[in-house]
Amino acid sequence: MIRWRTWLVPGLLAAAQFAAWPGLPLLRGEPPATLPAIAVSVTVLLTAAALGWRRRRPVAVTVVVAAGIALGTWAAPAEQQFFVPGDALLPFSLASFVAMFGVAARCGRRTTAYTLLGLVALQAALTAADTGVTSDFPLEVLTGLILYGGVAAWGRLRGRWIRDRAAAARRLAEARRSEAEAATAERHRLARELHDVTAHHLTSIVVNASAAEMVGDQRPELRPQAVDFARRTGRDTLAALHRLVEILPFDEPRAEAAPGLASLAEDFRGLGQPIGIQLPSSDPPPALAAAAYGIAREALTNTLRYAPGGPVTLLLRYAGEQAELVIDDAGPRDGTAPATGLGGGRGVTGMRERAAALGGTLTAGPRDDGAGWRVRAVLPLTAGDTPAGRFTLSPLVLDLGVLLLVLLLPLAGLAVAVEDGDVEPAAATLILLAQIAHGVPLMWRRTRPWTVLAAVIATAWLGPLLVAADVTPPDGSWLFLFSATAEFVAVAAVASRGARPPLAWLGALAAAGSSGLAVGTLLALEPPTPTEEGPIFRIAAMVLVAMVVAVLLAVPMTASVLIGAAARRRRDRRRDREEGGVHAALANAAFHAGIERARVAAGLRDAVLRHAADVPAAAERADLPGVVTAARQALSAMRALLDGLAAPPVAPPADPPNQRGTGDGGAGR
DSSP states (O other): OOOHHHHHHHHHHHHHHHIIIIIHHHHTTOOOOHHHHHHHHHHHHHHHHHHTTTTTSHHHHHHHHHHHHHHHHHHSOSSBSSSSBTOTTTTGGGHHHHHHHHHHHHSOHHHHHHHHHHHHHHHHHHHHHHHOSOTTHHHHHHHHHHHHHHHHHHHHHHHHHHHHHHHHHHHHHHHHHHHHTHHHHHHHHHHHHHHHHHHHHHHHHHHHHHHHHHTTTTOTTHHHHHHHHHHHHHHHHHHHHHHHHHHTTTSOOOOOOOOOHHHHHHHHHTTTOOEEEEOOSSOOOHHHHHHHHHHHHHHHHHHHHHSTTOOEEEEEEEETTEEEEEEEEOOOOTTOOOOTTOOOSOHHHHHHHHHHHTTOEEEEEEOTTSSSEEEEEEEESSOOOOOTTOOOSHHHHHHHHHHHHHHHHHHHHHHHHHHTTSSOHHHHHHHHHHHHHHHGGGGGTTTOHHHHHHHHHHHTTHHHHHHHTTOSOTTOGGGGTTTTHHHHHHHHHHHHHSSSGGGHHHHHHHHHHHHHHHHHHHHHHSOOOTTOOOHHHHHHHHHHHHHHHHHHHHHHHHHHHHHHHHHHHHHHHHHIIIIIHHHHHHHHHHHHHHHHHHHHHHHIIIIIHHHHHHHHHHHHTTOHHHHHHHHHHHHHHHHHHHHHHSOOSSOOOOOOTTOOOOTTTOSOO
């Protein structure tokens, strides 16, 4: 689809060029030579057509535009058409600024810098070819550098604005997707959390108590140890479930800081699982550490079920910007059998979800040698977000450009006065410093607009002060009559970014009144003429002039307020549309997630807690068969609750006697 805005600027530039040349000579009855007119027209049309692709191929388009301008300038007549010799292609030469803007908005800093230098060099070469290297040549090159630099800074800011809007659109889309999937996502998260809370502890109780029962006659000392373990672990599990029931309806469960992998391995060694561990010298980032701990705990719990007593290796290492976590087991120890019926079929799914949450991957399956099982997770060590507080040069360049525009008329008048000999260099230096002091506060107009307005109003009186101190010549007060531009910019900044926007009108009134009074004071300080009738007349004239100037400034001051207010409204609407939509979607997502948490809390209270409470109760009676039965019943109740949260499309297969589940649906994993 063709976007008319893309072709609007090239069309306007081409039309302006054809209207200026050869259009104006034709209207004056001075038709240009046919061949140059045709050559320039074809070059302009082709270059304008290329400019329409500036958003897709900005660098290539800039090269074509530069070549087109150079070729058109060469083909155009060398006589003066508007201001200087060889300026027939002046309207279309603005296409180079459009191309520079496109590169700055869509390319990196280095490409922008190279393009900027290339265009400045092209301008210098064209100037040297037309007029030669004169005394004004360095000034013309510097002017080109300033203009192209300002356009590049503007383009960089525009590019960042575009990227911010795209990021905001992505956040809004993600929030709306979260809103639509809130209930499902919360069910999955709760299933993973509940699985983590119960599976490890209850499975450990079953395995430990069953082993003590099996070898109780040969090793009677294991029985009291198993009873004590069941009592402690059962109480911990019951307490964790009670905490979940209490907080689930109101808030998400807050994960406590996970212990280290070394502590986790030591816990499993205490359950009779020989584990070798290899860790890096430095601790991983907190998010990665939590994910690695959850994955390792689930994998080691599976080894306790399906490879009891067999050797296990836990490895965490860094490779570039990634971390690799590997849990290897060699299968069950000879003479032991897997503990069947304990898995819920969600182990691998939960581990993969943990890895995916960090942008990583996880694989689980038999080892290459066929003996044992391997879980391998690859997790990113670093996030790809750019720091929000990184300094960018573009706003500073634009602020300097605004400052130069504000000082343009005052400095031009001062240059004329110095060239005519009306102002001495020393006085000109003080006047220059006063003008700079009047404009420099505008550099902070975005962050402290009211302070900047106050500073601009105050420094406007440096002119009358210099006149009163006889620094300027008697009739030199006119040098300060062009300084009100700073007030316009400051008033617009107050209306756009200042606190209490309605007070911007008071700021505009204060700026207009102060400027008018300053101008009246300047006129009053000029030497009296023979027709003036004393100080009373001069004071009355000063007041009258101040009132007239204030009224005249009311129109541009009003325009400044309206421009600033429009910018504020546009920014507020965009923020409401972007952030307000995100907040509303997230609030709805939180509401649906809260409903799921309340439902899970009710299920825990009605089904799981009763069986979980039987585990420590049976341990208090030293009833190991009762401990095993209660723990298995609690696991079954939890499995039923999880099935109610997210029932799989196909029921998980029963545990084969010597085979573990594979993939996401395996009963063991």
